[in-house]
Amino acid sequence: MLKQLWEKRCRWLCCFFAGRDDQYLSAVSDIADILASELHDLDLVPSDIAVGLILLQDEQEREQAERRTKGEVRSTRLQ
Numbered sequence: 001m002l003k004q005l006w007e008k009r010c011r012w013l014c015c016f017f018a019g020r021d022d023q024y025l026s027a028v029s030d031i032a033d034i035l036a037s038e039l040h041d042l043d044l045v046p047s048d049i050a051v052g053l054i055l056l057q058d059e060q061e062r063e064q065a066e067r068r069t070k071g072e073v074r075s076t077r078l079q
Contacts, residue, residue, distance in 0.1 A: 002040060006032035009046040 010028045035049070 002036040003029075003032050006035045006039075009049070010035070013046050013050055 007028055010031050014024075014028065
């Protein structure tokens with residue numbers, strides 16, 4: 001039951017980014033499995049997850065920019 005709830009939430013969060021092919025549905029199912037098993041005792045809504053992903057992306061971009069200024073890594077972001 002919890003997995004189905006997270007599948008619904010993931011489909012809602014990702015509806016703007018992907019199609020509805022088998023690969024997409026499989027990815028949503030895998031993500032729902034992970035979220036259901038790891039977040040089972042937390043009271044979260046989809047927007048909590050969305051904000052967390054946005055903050056994670058921001059942190060990763062800051063770290064990459066810091067490495068680039070030190071000459072450690074080239075940019076891997078797709079433009």
